[in-house]
Amino acid sequence: MKRTLIVALLVLVCGGALLFAQGQAEGASTKLWPRTQPVVTVGFGAGGGTDTAVRPVIAKMEEYLGETINVVNMEGASSAVAAQHVLNRPADGYSMFATGSAPISGFRVMGTANSSWTDWVSWHPFVGPAALIVRADSPMKTFDDVVAYLKSKKVNFGISGFGVGPHVLVEAILGIAGVSSPNYVTGGSCRNAAVALIAGDVDVAMSTFSSVVDFVKAGQLRAIAVTTPSTYQVDETLKIDSITAVLPGSENIPQLSETWPIFMRRDVPQNYIDKLTEAFLWAIEQPEIVNYAKKQALDIAGYYGESADRFLSFSEAGYAWTLYDAGLASKSPAEFNIPKLSNWNWDVEKAKISK
Amino acid sequence: MEDVKKGSVSDFIMSILLLIFGIALIISSLNMKVFNTFLDAPGFFPMLLGIIFIFLGLMMLFSSIRRKGPQQLGHVFGKANMGAFFKHIEFKRVMILIGLMVVYIFGLIGRMHFAIATTIYLFCTMWFLKSTGLVKNIIISVVASIVISVVFRFVFKIPLP
């Protein structure tokens, strides 16, 4: 009995060792990542907006490349923790990072991470507008009602967190409308902010539209305006005004809408960048991704290379100065030579890429 | 009886540590940046914790003084007792076990394949513990390391360190 057990175990071990050796050997062939599996570190929790925007695209890219890409979540400090983590790893193409375009634009002025778009190459699959929302039974029906209400007293205003997309968009919009900052209540995620609105804990909220579109469709919430360039047609019956139509002078706001890019350090070997761009361009054309975007009320962005750099550079100018003007930044954007939106010029900014 | 004494002494020391820790927490949290109001500042909750630790520390201190903790200090930390403690077989065993883990975790892993590092660690530990005979020890170490590595790498698809 004992002997058979030992023999059986030995067979198992030899088999296992063989399998193992084979697995290792196989790796050495034509893979983009021969040594081990690459890791994408998502700067927000599993199931959050960034996570769910990045994973489907990664999965499609895996399919194209025929390799496994691990996705791990590392929360904290609007993803600055994850950014630092990836920057501390070698530039060997095995580490990627994912966050929103808003957080990465705020890293330097918020003092959370000394990193900006110039350190990274990025691929942006989706762009998501944000919406100004109130309860469906609220007396506020138009943008002007909301402005009047916000002017009347210190209103509890729901956002997901400081320095992320919706917060900066509110600051920018209120700045143009000439209203001082409301009393922000952070919810941790856009979904939580919307639930706090339904529960009556806050009276107005700004949220990524994709996280609340179902509440709006179900008639629990009313969207007052969206940060799209033109009127947003949710379905046959439901149309939402663009912020540019209800607030004069807000033409730049839609360009500050958030994207959820995948990043890689700019100093990785070029073949990784090329291969990933190929996979990315293939992935965002796949019907699954297109349908996914439609369902989640996102638009396909498809920025990469220079278009991605240009977008992030503009974002940074908008975000950094809005945060600073709202008194939330710990450092001035001027320290980092970040221009104001009115002075922003791509030819000047382009030169900042150090490579 | 010895346990009761030790208990009151360890409570006494712990209570002092808690008081120091609580005060340190309050000081460092008051030094944290205030963004809007102090009530939602990063330092607010650590300060509350500091107050709680001071409160718990005082309760412990009170209880250990009632149990004559301070008076027992001399006895428990006396030369005779301390000497016995460090020579105690249990202390030695634990130190060696921890030493083996340190070598494994900080020395071996990452420098060689996980399965090899594990084999070495298992063999040494079981040899030290005199778990089984030499041959069986080798078999168990090798089998366990390989099974673990293969199962996690290929069945669960977890990256190994």
Add this chain to the structure above:
Amino acid sequence: MEAIFHEIALFGSAFATAFTVTKLLVVMMATILGIIVGAIPGLTATMALALLINLTYGMDLNIAMAFLLGVYVGAVMGGCYSAIMVNIPGTPSAAATALDGFVLAKRGEGGLAIGTGIVASFFGMLMSIVLLIFLTPFLYKIALKFGQWEYFLLSVFGIMICGNLSTGKDPIKGWVVGFLGFFTAMVGLDKIYAYPRFTFGSLELMGGIALIPALIGVFGISEILFVLQEKIPYKIEGNIGRVLPTKKIMKSIIPAAIRSGIIGVGIGAVPGAGEDIGAWVSYDIGKRRSKHPELFGKGSYEGLACAETANNAVVGGAMIPLLTLAIPGSPPAAMFLAAIWLHGIKPGPMLPVEQPGFLYRVAILLFFATVFMLVWGLILAKPMAKILKIKREILMPIIVPLTVIGAFAGGVRSFDIGVMFVFGLIGYVLRKLDYPMAPLVLGIILGPMADVSFRQALMQGQGNLIPLLGRPVGIVLMVAIVFIVVTGIKRAMDYSKEQRELILAQQNSEQSDGN
């Protein structure tokens, strides 16, 4: 009336979708996988689901759901094997199970303890599924009553209960450890303003101390050291013997199981609370209501059933806010949400319109997983118990590499292995001084919630506490906390008095010896 027929028709079609050979097989395999994952110290339900998200993305939605729910149900139950046989809870939710289960196993009743744990889990699952089907619309309204203030109170409540229960006589020790857990959770960048706290300039510490490595260290490494420090470690005596609980045990656990099932579902329905708190709250109430509270912690089948029923009942409960608000009720449920989200399913108010009968599909798959959990749990009980019964000198060293992998897998960074080791040492020292471990882990789990929700509640009150004090659910929780604090302090005083008398008696005898 018509509405009821409509619902029945939906239920029928959901049943038809779920009841296929492939899906049954998938659920079965997934449940077994979950049981094994749960049973291995170091691997938790949350981690298993997080790792499976990518794998299930390529599957058909229904298969993916069957797979994930099977793993979830299996893993929450599987934690009870290692908790009972080795005193290392496979998942944090099984920490309360270990209190009684391990005592029973040492006594040679490990088989029966596992059997009782499985039957109790089964019972908890059944209750949660029934409540999920019938009470979802009502319970979700209650979930809306939980604002930031209530989350804060709930997390404090959880720590106080856990600290109170897990120490033998001196609740203060439990509380100290629980609040140390809170402190541990403070390390890193603050969740609201991203301000670094207690990081001492270290980049690694800015990421905070991850729960899973700390958990594995505190439960795993410290137990390993604790057992192996003895020259001759304890042995699990006797044969495994009977696994199926006897009639007498069944009779004694049924009232406790019903109560715990309801508590579990209720806690599960509260977003963010999770299996761990569920088990502790139910254990506390069970102890207060039991006819034999003195046996709790000393090998009570009733206590075991309280913990195991509740932690599984949370699974069903956690689906309620998940399906109605898309806010997960527990950490593994968050992973499930992410996985179905990627399939284009958006839970929330539009779910019944966009995916009619989705709730029933989830309930039916959970039911299948539950049945397989019972059957396979009992089948695997004996072999598992046998494996976990082998000599401690061999078993314990083998667990060390498992803990290393478990710590590493979640975040793929070697810093976490170091965290695990350091927490193992802290855990060992604290245990030597008679401090319990469970509150430390619960503190790390609840710390961020307590911190962030308290400050968010104050933001909402615009810096004023008064409006918060009037919230009804909050009042209930505050009363409960005060009750626990008062009774706990009283217990601590009694303990101190008792010890004082022991010492005085001893001094007297020493003096009389001297004379």
